[in-house]
Structures are given as C-alpha cells and as structure tokens.
Amino acid sequence: MTIRLTAPLTEETARSLRAGDQVLLSGEVYTARDAAHLRMLECLEKGEPLPFELEGQVIYYAGPTPTPSGRPVGSIGPTTSVRMDAATPTLLAHGLRGMIGKGLRGPAVVEAMKKHGAVYFAAVGGAAALMAACVTSCEVIAWDDLGPESVKRLTLKDLPLVVAVDACGGDAFAQGQAAYLASATNVKE
Amino acid sequence: MREIQASAITEAVAELFVTANRELPEDVARAMERARTEEPWAPACGILDILRENADIARRDRMPVCQDTGMAVVFAEVGQEVHIAGDFEAAVHEGVRRAYTEGLLRKSVVGDPLRRVNTGDNTPAVIHTRLVPGDRLTLTAAPKGFGSENMSRLGMLTPAQGVRGVKDFVLETVRIAGANPCPPMVLGVGIGGDFESVAELAKRALTLPVDGSNPDPFYAALERELLEAVNATGIGPQGLGGRTTCLGLRILTMATHIAGLPVAVNVSCHVTRHRTVTL
Numbered sequence A: 001m002t003i004r005l006t007a008p009l010t011e012e013t014a015r016s017l018r019a020g021d022q023v024l025l026s027g028e029v030y031t032a033r034d035a036a037h038l039r040m041l042e043c044l045e046k047g048e049p050l051p052f053e054l055e056g057q058v059i060y061y062a063g064p065t066p067t068p069s070g071r072p073v074g075s076i077g078p079t080t081s082v083r084m085d086a087a088t089p090t091l092l093a094h095g096l097r098g099m100i101g102k103g104l105r106g107p108a109v110v111e112a113m114k115k116h117g118a119v120y121f122a123a124v125g126g127a128a129a130l131m132a133a134c135v136t137s138c139e140v141i142a143w144d145d146l147g148p149e150s151v152k153r154l155t156l157k158d159l160p161l162v163v164a165v166d167a168c169g170g171d172a173f174a175q176g177q178a179a180y181l182a183s184a185t186n187v188k189e
Numbered sequence B: 001m002r003e004i005q006a007s008a009i010t011e012a013v014a015e016l017f018v019t020a021n022r023e024l025p026e027d028v029a030r031a032m033e034r035a036r037t038e039e040p041w042a043p044a045c046g047i048l049d050i051l052r053e054n055a056d057i058a059r060r061d062r063m064p065v066c067q068d069t070g071m072a073v074v075f076a077e078v079g080q081e082v083h084i085a086g087d088f089e090a091a092v093h094e095g096v097r098r099a100y101t102e103g104l105l106r107k108s109v110v111g112d113p114l115r116r117v118n119t120g121d122n123t124p125a126v127i128h129t130r131l132v133p134g135d136r137l138t139l140t141a142a143p144k145g146f147g148s149e150n151m152s153r154l155g156m157l158t159p160a161q162g163v164r165g166v167k168d169f170v171l172e173t174v175r176i177a178g179a180n181p182c183p184p185m186v187l188g189v190g191i192g193g194d195f196e197s198v199a200e201l202a203k204r205a206l207t208l209p210v211d212g213s214n215p216d217p218f219y220a221a222l223e224r225e226l227l228e229a230v231n232a233t234g235i236g237p238q239g240l241g242g243r244t245t246c247l248g249l250r251i252l253t254m255a256t257h258i259a260g261l262p263v264a265v266n267v268s269c270h271v272t273r274h275r276t277v278t279l
C-alpha cells in the first residue's frame, strides 16, 4: 500500500510511519546539503534566523543540475545522508520533521528522531531524471553563492520514497536485507 | 608527425562529457537488463525498473541521468607521433568548462579542498596521460560521482595475505559502503603496482566494459568469484535488500614489490559513465 503525504508534516504523521512504508510525497520541501548545513548551524549558534522556519519541515539532501529552459528543475536525486549527521540532531531539536536522502544514518540521528518524532525517507539514488518529473517548482531562497548547494524551495508532486528509518528506530535497510537473505536461504534448502 | 589542434581536443572533450552524462554506456545498460532478469526479490525488481526508466527518461529528455554529474576524469592516450598544436591540458579543461556550463551539468568542484569555494565551471579536470605508439589521440571521459567515490578504499596488504586478503578487503569495502553508493554498484579493483598506481588501476578498471572479463583466466575467475560473493551479501538495490548489489567487477593488475600487495577498490554506481573517442 502506498501512503500519500503532504509536507510540511505533523509530529503525529511522522510518528505514524513505519520503516518500509512506500510513500508518495507532495507539498513543499527545502534542499540543503553539506555547505548549507554548516551555515544553518552557524545561524543557530549566533541566534540569527534560518532561511526557512524549521518547524514541521522536510529537508531534501539534494543539489540539482541547472534548470533547462521550459522545465521547473534539472535532474534531482538524493545525496548521501550520513554527511549531514553531525548537524541533524540540532536541526531535529529545532523542529525539523523529515529528511530525504540515501544511505544509512548514525545512532545519534536515530536517537534524536525517536525523541523529537521525525522520519527519514530514502529516495532512489541516481534516479535523478525521473525524480525531476515529480518537482513542479524550484526557487532559490538562500545562499545563492553556494551554487548547487544553495537552499531551494521545491514543490513536489508524488515523489516516490520509502520510509528508511522511522520514529521508533525501525530500519528498512536492515529489515529488507534480512528478509531477502532469509528468502534466499529458503530457496537453497 | 600528425598535427592535432587544441581546439579539436576541446570540442571532443565537451561532447564526451555532455553525452556521457545523458546516455548510460551500452555495457552498463546490458548489465542492468541482465541483473533485472536474475533478481529474485520483488522489491529489488521494483527499484531496478525505476533505474531503467530513469535512464530512458534521461536519454529521451536530454537530461543528466544523475544530478551528480561528477568530477571530470579524462584518460588520454597520446600517440608519440602526434603533435598537439596548443596547450593540451588547457584544451581539456576548456572542454570540461564548456560541457558543464553549456550542457547544463552540475558544477561540483571546489578549487581548494579545505577553503572550499566552487570553481563555477567544474574545472579542473583530473587528467591521466599516457604516451603510446602511433599517431592517434584517444580520449576517454569518465565523470565520477562522489557518493560512490567516497566509499572507495586502498589497502597495503602483505604478500602472505594473498588472494584471501584481497577477497576480504573487497568484501569489507562493500559492507562499509552499504547503501551509500546507490547500489547496484560497479567495482573497479586494482591489484599490485605501488601506492599511487594501484588507485589509478582501480579507476581505469571502471572504464572497462562492466560485463567483460580479464584476459587472464586466473583473474577472470577471480572477477567472477568476487562478483558472486558481493551479490551474496544481500545489500541489494539501494541497500534495501536483494541479489543485485553489484552489476560488474573488473580487475586490473601490475607488477609489484617483493614486500607488498597493494589493493584498491574504486566504488562506482549504476550511473558508471565512460565514453571514448579517437582523434
């Protein structure tokens, strides 16, 4: 069964999702990668406002290719999430509700997700041309000097995602691999 | 002496990088098809179908297959009877600049590794040049994404560790990489040489046909065995479980020192791009 969601997300929605759930995400999300995360932390340290209010928001770890004329956005797939791990617990404490990326998260992130009620989605890494078709608008809202790493507001229409880590700490990578390996051994026996 | 104008090199390089980023090479597409037919796990099949559709959309809409259009790696084989009119490396960098600006590819290069300011045009390229007999110039463009590059490893093993040590090192690299390099992966393995040449061997191995095999039956068997072992880990497409962890693994070797056994694993992904032209 596929669950349709619209960002921003409430804590209740985030807590209701389970690792392995298939999701189609619509609504508004923000892109931020390594450099933007460093700057967001600096803002928080100095008590300055962030480019967007974090409460309930979803960050997509992505830096698209330049926008071709006549299209809303260039190719846009996820980048490796673990590089954002150092900054993530702080952002979660400030209300961040969801993250979209690829690959595993560290234990400190998972603990913070459980505490604050947040969800981590995996997008299909490398399926960037296909995902461009799920973005209806893209606007740079901060730090244009960072080029592909600037913060952009995206409007999504049915972006296909999997709940990779849920707010109870459930992990779709470990579960999926174990289920496959169990089935593979059954076939051999 | 045959003369080749620097401007011809610039044009060739620009074309190679734009096309390489929009069209998956045939060997990778073949390996994906084959993996799809051999994949027994339904969720994994679903992901492989998305990847195939993505490659089709990119080709049709002239969009990059992946948003990480990579650091621009160029392998050049320069015939020793070729005279290049102009500055060879400047011509390559200019080709890269044109490809990434005019071809709407992502600029993913910072000019300094610690001070990190984007160069704005994806230059400089990483250029590997070799002098070969003849009067031709062969250029291979291999844009390399860093989600997978970051998972690559180099080990200076001892001779006593032998084949077993190499196998363990490759599998350990794959396990550490897990879901990060957008599996299904492609693996380039270098064995032998010295510290820096083994890494170059591994990168060069990623430009070989992913579904080909080493001409030496000993290493062809090792390629098959390693691929089998990687595909038994259960990591699967995107790390969500399945058989298809790796589309292909190629080995390149060279002589080494009596005291050493260098091994390097260059991790790549289902968007392994390489495109060659001979001038």
Ligand code: SF4
Pocket (backbone or CB within 6 Å): A077, A078, A079, A125, A126, A127, B066, B067, B068, B144, B145, B146, B147, B148, B149, B180, B181, B182, B268, B269, B270, B271
């Ligand atoms: S690892 Fe490959 S498929 Fe994944 S984002 Fe990087 S270049 Fe793209």
